[in-house]
Amino acid sequence: SRLTMSESDDDKPLKSSKKEPKPEEDDDDVPLKKAKSSKKENVQSQVKEENAPTAAKESKKKKKTKRKRGDDDDDDDDDDEEDFDTRKKKAPAKKEKSSKSSSKSAKTDGKGQPKKPKKEVKVEPVYEWWKDEQPLAQGKKWRFLEHNGVIFPPNYEPHGVKMKYDGQIISLTPEQEAIATMYAAMSRTDYAGKDVFKKNFWKEFSEKLGKNHAIKDLENCDFQPIVDHLDAEREKKKALTKEEKLKIKQAKEKTEAPYVTVVLDSHLEKNGNFRVEPAGLFRGRGEHPKMGQVKGVIQPEDITMNCSEDACPPRCSLPGHAWQSLVHKDEQTWLAFYKDTINGEFKYVFLSAGSSLKGQSDREKFEKARELKKHVARIRQRITQGLKSSGLEMQQNTALWLIDNLAIRAGNEKDTNEEADTVGCCSLRVEHITLGTDEEGPTIYFNFLGKDSIEYKNLVKLRPKDEEKAKEGEENPCVSFVREGEEKNFRRVVENMRSLTSNSKKPSDDVFDQLNTSSLNTYLKDLMPGLTAKVFRTYNASFTLDQELYKLEDHPEKSSFLRNDATQLKFYNDANYQVAILCNHSRAVSKTFDSQVEKMDEKIKGLHEELADLKKKKKSADNKEQMKKKIANLEERISKQETQKQIKLKLAGVALSTSKVNYLDPRITVAWCKRFGNFPLNKVFNKSLITKFKWAIDEADEDWRF
DNA sequence: CCGGCCGACTCAGAAACTTATAA
């Protein structure tokens, strides 16, 4: 569905935007007061009742006054955009179409073919906190919080399928069977081949088996019967009719409904992760020393609940059980937490990404990055100075240069007995760095495992004078050129790195032996209040997007880009790609990738043959005009296929979504869409992002810049 | 005063699931 964007003439700075009556707020106050006075009575149902008709009212209002883009032919029907932008209904109806988007309307009218109507997109209603005028006291996150706690996975049901050992059929107790089944479930993953995984699993499994058990080792275990059973179960589930599946889904929705929403102050919010993690084998990333360990069952006794004092506390759904404790911490955003059984890590239940609590802190994050923008020139001057000094100051500023220029993470210390051995800036070791030179000057090659054990391989060098070579490097994701103006600093950084990785150090020694993240952040606090290392990542990601996107402003092909959604989208994605490369956001390449590309090649080849054929026929054809049309058509299909293939190759191992979700100020995207031909936002933001970034959609007009 | 642990939050890619598209 295409969600239209208003011309934003009605977008006002945050504070003054409350121009609409907000019935839901007034309505909501009623049940809240009721709840408070009657105390300990669940107010959720009341709030819901009050909210629901309000939402309906809202949408009806909207429908009446909603403008449609001329090109919104297929999917923009009825109610799919009702929650998108409540304020656009006040926008002057004519202006948008007649001015900016005129060229676009013309174009899209043409291609508005009788497509199957797309499934309508429902955007979740969002509490519009940015229009709220009553800020909470410093540090407070809510006045009232009521929820129903968490939902537990079902107890393990023994299936009775027997595994084999040394060819013999073995009977297991339900407890033993449970963890054997966890192992069987992972038999086709990469973990199954890893020694650490097997060793850790065997330790637990053999303990559960007890002394003198018939099973003596993992080597001769045969889990295949259980694997087959799991496969069969999956098949059974798949073979259910549509109706049966729907019934199961609806039943699930019904049981989960009480947990989906919570009451926060006087409105409803979506819960994020109210399902307690089921038991299973731990799947650490990379070479995690604890992979294969059993992640135990979580009981209510492990869980701490958080709600307000005057709320009805969550009931424990498991009979005979009770929560570990109930607290009322209004300076915290979590609803519940427990500790996992692997490393004792905290597992929190939080509100969803679209909630006001998440939205507010998200906005604060981007505002802080924008604050850095104001200070960055000065801070970079300071770094330039610091690079020339020695000792701690040199280390601090060299590290900062890397963080600022390469978007490397801060790099906390890690205990490699408990976690995988990965590094960031402060924890870089000599073995991760290779210094060199090429025709342009010095180079640094980074090769280390970062967060999630994702490889970071980057040859950092000066931009070649030769345009051809520069272009080549630009297209190589493993090469990056030093930012313009930073050439001198880079040479200094290389020298510093040379001394920091000198022969007196072992490969396993720290590069920045005097640094840790907390001292580095203390140093940053002096440069700008609230500044920490991670802000540079946010800042540089968002700044890069803004810069790249606004190159469209005086792009020679601007008008043709604006006329075509596909090319304009590609322009956006190319900018997004730059950020993904900067931040080293990657994703696994599909196992069938090669065959997919092969298929594409064949298709392109087929089209070329078809084209040659047509051209031949054209010579002897009666209707030359018609043939010409056909040829042009085919040529377009070929070029479309070819760009598709290029995009596919380029994005094979690159994830664009991570930066979109976490690093890119959504207002950049919103403003760009509004500015450039009123580009449909839903082509770049999916439903979740539109919900998550509703605040930004409301806030940013076409002139907004990061 | 600082180092290490605790606690709370953001960020991360894989897996599971759903929808769109091609054959």
Add this chain to the structure above:
DNA sequence: TTTATAAGTTTCTGAGTCGGCCG
């Protein structure tokens, strides 16, 4: 049309960051 596959979306939970507190 039906069906297979690819693309897109959501869920899941692991892995970081960073402030604060305590000994």
